[in-house]
Amino acid sequence: MEKKTKVIAFANNKGGSGKTTSCANIGYSLSVLGRKVLLLDGDMQLNLSLSFFPEDQVLEMAMGGKNLYQAIKKQEELTDYIVPTAYDNLDLIPSSTLMSGIEYELFTRWQREFILKRALKEIKESGQYDYILLDAPPTLGGWVMNILCASDYVVMPVEASPWGLFGVANMFDFLQDVHQLNAELKLLGIAVTKADGRKNYVRQTIEALKQTEGVHVFDQVIRIDSEVEWAQDDSKPILVHRKNSRSAGEYMELAKEIERDVSGNR
Numbered sequence: 001m002e003k004k005t006k007v008i009a010f011a012n013n014k015g016g017s018g019k020t021t022s023c024a025n026i027g028y029s030l031s032v033l034g035r036k037v038l039l040l041d042g043d044m045q046l047n048l049s050l051s052f053f054p055e056d057q058v059l060e061m062a063m064g065g066k067n068l069y070q071a072i073k074k075q076e077e078l079t080d081y082i083v084p085t086a087y088d089n090l091d092l093i094p095s096s097t098l099m100s101g102i103e104y105e106l107f108t109r110w111q112r113e114f115i116l117k118r119a120l121k122e123i124k125e126s127g128q129y130d131y132i133l134l135d136a137p138p139t140l141g142g143w144v145m146n147i148l149c150a151s152d153y154v155v156m157p158v159e160a161s162p163w164g165l166f167g168v169a170n171m172f173d174f175l176q177d178v179h180q181l182n183a184e185l186k187l188l189g190i191a192v193t194k195a196d197g198r199k200n201y202v203r204q205t206i207e208a209l210k211q212t213e214g215v216h217v218f219d220q221v222i223r224i225d226s227e228v229e230w231a232q233d234d235s236k237p238i239l240v241h242r243k244n245s246r247s248a249g250e251y252m253e254l255a256k257e258i259e260r261d262v263s264g265n266r
């Protein structure tokens with residue numbers, strides 16, 4: 001049977017909505033389930049890289065010749081830019097602070113919305129990964145367009161707060177534009193993150209999102225848990241940092257839900 005790699009972007013223009021935390025922990029959970037996973041850090045903030053490697057190593061990769069920015073600039077396939085993490089089944093393509101200038105790099109290129117898709121072609125076609133997870137920055141420009149044009153699915157983390165909801169409409173409008181170029185892209189669902197279960201507001205937010213036509217909200221909500229920050233401080237996934245924590249369980253369940261959904265078993 002042909003093995004098909006599924007590319008999933010984590011995107012939302014709202015900053016701090018849980019994109020990187022979700023990408024890292026869902027990626028790790030899938031790897032624990034035995035899937036081969038490649039993570040791509042698409043953000044100059046380097047947060048996804050910092051989720052798995054200590055700061056000095058991340059800066060070394062960011063300033064060296066083998067990071068996402070260098071591959072895009074040199075128009076090379078990303079195959080040679082893959083770095084193994086400390087964990088089985090889980091690899092990473094690191095980012096660079098120079099990604100701040102990526103829009104400028106893309107500007108004059110041929111078919112500039114598909115540069116990342118071309119750079120990932122060899123890896124995707126090799127079928128060596130079950131999943132490639134792309135962590136997007138909190139912007140809506142040519143680079144995020146590239147991320148979404150390289151993806152089969154998008155997961156949209158939304159923070160369960162008043163300002164978290166603000167801007168969701170902008171993202172939906174942007175996805176309409178993406179569909180002109182990548183008609184196959186599917187909004188897999190909204191992942192509600194950083195929810196404080198004690199607040200009525202959170203329940204109302206989730207209900208409001210569920211009322212949005214054509215939008216699926218994942219059943220598994222990720223609640224606020226300070227262990228998430230401790231894990232990040234230690235450059236470890238939450239399941240490694242504290243296996244029995246609430247958020248470790250929630251992220252594992254969300255990963256299973258996402259896998260069910262991409263397999264068409266919703």
Ligand SMILES: Nc1ncnc2c1ncn2[C@@H]1O[C@H](COP(=O)(O)OP(=O)(O)OP(=O)(O)O)[C@@H](O)[C@H]1O
Pocket residue numbers: 014015016017018019020021022043045047136137138193194195222223224225226228229232247
């Ligand atoms: N479940 C959680 N409980 C507590 N804190 C969380 C949780 N999820 C994320 N955070 C914290 O919220 C902040 C934002 O999360 P994260 O970096 O994942 O968001 P982001 O959408 O990737 O941000 P950016 O838009 O800057 O890329 C981080 O400081 C992270 O530690």
Ligand SMILES: [Mg+2]
Pocket residue numbers: 019020021043045047135136137
């Ligand atoms: Mg981020």
